[in-house]
Amino acid sequence: MDKVIMHVDMDAFFASVEVVDNPKLKGKPVMVGGTTERGVVSTCSYEARVFGVRSAMPVFMAKARCPEGIFLPVRYERYKEVSNVIFSILHEITPYVEPLSIDEAYLDITDVNDKPIEVAKFIKNKVKKETGLTISIGISYNKFLAKLASDWNKPNGLKIITEGMMPKILFPLPVRNVYGLGQKSAKKLNDIGVFTIEELYKLPKELLIEFFGKYGSEIYDRIRGIDKRKVEISRERKSIGRETTLRTDTEDKEELKEYIWEFAVDISETMHNKNVSSKSITIKIKTASFVNHTRSKTLNYYIDNAEEIYKEACSIIDELKLDEKIRLIGLSVSSLKENKIEQLSFY
Template structure:
């Protein structure tokens, strides 16, 4: 029996929440992100995307492309509140939910007798009724195709990809749409004249493996509609961290703290993307004599902002002796929260 996999993706999530909370922003090019020119775009409304604005773009560039855009700060706490409401709906349908980020997830509904299309429409109706937001849904018999389908008719779309549609429905697509082909791999393939999935289908498996390494085998089967990855409910990590061996041993706290700032930003981006919070901050150092020392601090409240993480990490570093010289510096957060534990019954009316 084929599996029934649903991929759900809230449309322009941060910007949509801002437009819902402030009706004056509806229909306007809303750009959510840093409030200085040194900041970056977290996400933007579809009105802003028409001007070429996209996530991770520097704010100064977004202002040039969309000078009349409405720039608003990121409100992580608010987005987590709305995300929890949406995930309650998912967990009310099945406990086989794999969160990918605060606004995206896979659901395995294979063991639910209800037709998967009816379930998809139920999700869309409940999300808009309970949160006022739209969500795009993809349905297929594996994860790759379900995720591809959810992006097919955005925003507020729904798409089903059946086994008999493969590979014809994939052939016109850019190779960039294939999960596992990143920017560098796409450029390598473009350089040998491979631009579409149809082009890719002509390459032998052995050539793909040699050309793309260990992912070549997966990609060969994926574009033929074969993806055996399971929807895994538990994606929890016990900790998230970064560390770096320095080019030269250092006794400079200022220099070491510059690395902690960068680590904090990377860790914060991960936490926010996954919709989780951390309560414990740990700084790790390796001295010039190769001795390793760690020092931790557990907070009263969970955090996910880079300034909060760095503030604690900086205080911890001030308590560590660096006079003997440091050859490695690391930062880890742990004691992560789970935002998506609550489950409801799919057969309830889900009344407020």
Template sequence: MERKIIHVDMDAFFAAVEQRDHPHFKGKPVIVGGSSKRGIVATCSYEARRYGIHSAMPIFMAEEKCPHGIYLPVRYSRYKEVSREIFNIFYDITDLVEPLSIDEAYLDITDVKKEAIEVAHYIKREVMNRTGLTLSVGISYNKFLAKLASDWNKPNGIKIITKDMIPELLKPLSINKVYGIGKKSAKKLNAIGIFTIEDMMDLTEEYLVHFLGKMGTEVYHMIRGVDNRQIQTGREIKSIGRETTLQKDTRDKEYLKEILLVFAKDVANSLDKRNLSTKTITIKMKEADFINHTKSRTLNYHLDAVEDIYKVACDILDELVLEKDLRLIGLSVSNFGEEEMQQLSFFE
């Protein structure tokens, strides 16, 4: 049986929630990421995108492009609340839901006794009725093509990609559209004259493996419309962390330690909620000239207490020679283990 895969992607989610909560923002360029010039754009409304603003752009650059924009801080707890409403709709349809982020997911509806287009329209209608938000839906027989389709008619679009459209539909597309091709790989491929999927089809599987490593085989088949990846309903958490852009560039370690203490408390709380402990502590730094650095320490034992995480973070920081001021600092933990807990009988 041919699979029926849907990829759902909310339209400018954070900005759309702000426009819904503040109706006077509708139709205006809304940029979410902070009112400080030192912030980074998390997302922006389609009105703001017309000015060339995009996610990950520094706020000061966005303000140069759109000085009259509405600049707002991130309200993650609010977006998470709305996200739960949306995902409840997905789970009403099927248990085979793979969350990719707070505003994006795959659904495998192969066993749902309705046409995929009916399900897509149902999702769009229910999300609009319950949240007032729009989304874009891609429908196909595998994950790669479904995700490709959801981006086709944004915003508020639906696109179906069927087997008979392949490979002609794919040939003129940029290699940047292929899952597994990052910026570095695309640049290397461009350097040898590979710009479109049609160009890439001239390369052998062996060459792609040599060029891209283990992803080469997947990419070779994907551009021919073959993707056998299954829906992953339980996504494993790889790391937990926090980071912030500083109000002022600094290399004052005592000040940086104050921030790390706040982060250590948040991280320890997240570990406690998930019944996890960690062996690897990482500090992330971005210098004033936007150069990123990370420094990690992996222990031979697990820990989960605030004071222990904070102490290791401070030890890492103390060992570093900060030759330049920092504009961002972050703390993350990884390499998890589960805490041992005794299961008590209800009658004991």
């Protein structure tokens, strides 16, 4: 039996929650994220997107494009509260729910008796009734196509891609719509005259492997409707991190280390709550010209306390050659493992 995979994605989630909580914002260009010139946009309403505003765009740039925009701070606890309501609705349908983020998930509804279209309508109606929000849903026989379908006619979209529609339904789409092809990979294809999935489809597998390594084989299969990834009920957390945009650009390493200490304390507390340790430390910086750099260090042992995380992070910073000032600093830990506690025997 073919799988029936659903991808659900809340529409402009943070901004939509703000509009529901304050109806006076309805129909206005709302941007949630940093409220200072040095911040970035986390999410923006569709009214703001008309002006060319996008997620991860610096606030000063968003303000230049949309001077009448309303900028609001992030209220993560409120969004998490609404997210919990939505995920409870999803779990009413099936236990096979794979969260991708606070506002996005895959569902495997293969064994659900109702028709997929009826399941989608039930979710959309119940989410609207209980939260006031709209949700876009894509349905297909694998993850790649389900996610593609949910993006098809946002907001409040509903799209089904069947096996009989493949591959022609994909042909007009730009190559950037292929899951796994980032901005750089898409540009690499554009540079050789490949802009649409139809043009990508005509390339031999060997060329894609030469371009993208072993991942090229997955891209080749994906645009032919082949994606064997399963819906995973529990997703292993791969990293824990914190970052911030600095109040003013700096090249003072001691100032950067002050932020690193705050991050290390926060990350350590999260690790203790989740009962995990790490042996990989990564420093992320963004320069004044908006270029990102990362530097990592892998240890021969696992750590979880703030002092050790801070010490290893500082050793990375000491080795950095800062050719220009820094506007953003971040710290993350990865290569996580669960701390298992052995119970001692009395005998």
